[in-house]
Amino acid sequence: MGNLCSTVHKTSTEVPMENKPQTSPHPSKYKRLHKMKSVRHSGPHSLDWRAALDNGLETQEAYEAARNDLQREEMARAFDAEIMKDSSSIERQAVEIVKRIRWFDKEQTYGSYANAIPSEKRSAGQHFLGNVDLISQTELFKIAKRMPKGSHLHIHFNSCLPAAFLIRQARHVGAMYIRSTRPLTSPENMAASRISFMVMTLREATHHKGSDGSESYAPLGDLLDPEYRPNTWMRYTDFQKRFKIFDQIGQVLEGTHGAEYWLETKMQISEEEAHNSQQTGRG
Numbered sequence: 001m002g003n004l005c006s007t008v009h010k011t012s013t014e015v016p017m018e019n020k021p022q023t024s025p026h027p028s029k030y031k032r033l034h035k036m037k038s039v040r041h042s043g044p045h046s047l048d049w050r051a052a053l054d055n056g057l058e059t060q061e062a063y064e065a066a067r068n069d070l071q072r073e074e075m076a077r078a079f080d081a082e083i084m085k086d087s088s089s090i091e092r093q094a095v096e097i098v099k100r101i102r103w104f105d106k107e108q109t110y111g112s113y114a115n116a117i118p119s120e121k122r123s124a125g126q127h128f129l130g131n132v133d134l135i136s137q138t139e140l141f142k143i144a145k146r147m148p149k150g151s152h153l154h155i156h157f158n159s160c161l162p163a164a165f166l167i168r169q170a171r172h173v174g175a176m177y178i179r180s181t182r183p184l185t186s187p188e189n190m191a192a193s194r195i196s197f198m199v200m201t202l203r204e205a206t207h208h209k210g211s212d213g214s215e216s217y218a219p220l221g222d223l224l225d226p227e228y229r230p231n232t233w234m235r236y237t238d239f240q241k242r243f244k245i246f247d248q249i250g251q252v253l254e255g256t257h258g259a260e261y262w263l264e265t266k267m268q269i270s271e272e273e274a275h276n277s278q279q280t281g282r283g
Contacts, residue, residue, distance in 0.1 A: 105140055110123055166267075170236055178236045184245070241255070
């Protein structure tokens, strides 16, 4: 693909366009097209699009024939070209049905007003959290629910399960460690901190290997200590025991359940955090 950009003049001195040598007989707007390999196709309307550019497109028929030839070559280069070539009539029919259903959803299901502005309609390409109430109503979603599990349902473990469930799995794992970018000693730090989990040995948690191969020792830290050194590890079981904070309304959160509740709020992104709920596609 880099060759497609090689037609730009990269000389250090500016040369008037009329004095620059013409390295190609083709107009500059066709230079990229001529770098593509031409593939001839048989048929009554077949025409090599490169030859058509050389000879000129003087008629509507010549233009359409060259355009069709170029489109066929483009389709032949597509990642799914071989699959489409060998697909059965039933598979092709299924593709057409799904395409029509997508258009139906676009025109019908996403026809609701967006953000309480009567002149605005939602689109399938908007933020997920802004459209989540409509997705389950689409005909396409009904198809997806009946499909066999496969690549279309490839979702990583930490994005397909509720945060509360994932956190509970770590509750009794002795080799689980936790760290923070800030000491959790103030509401501001707790809101701005970034939390990481890792399963590892004690040695891995306390020894860091540099880019030069040298190894340095960093003792375990305490995320709830004002003197905590950012990004040093703490046993997660100890973190649960030490955890005690007051939430925004003055209620105390402590112990395992308090720690899990707070971590759940850190893991989940609310609609307000993701994007202003009153924001439209135009900002």
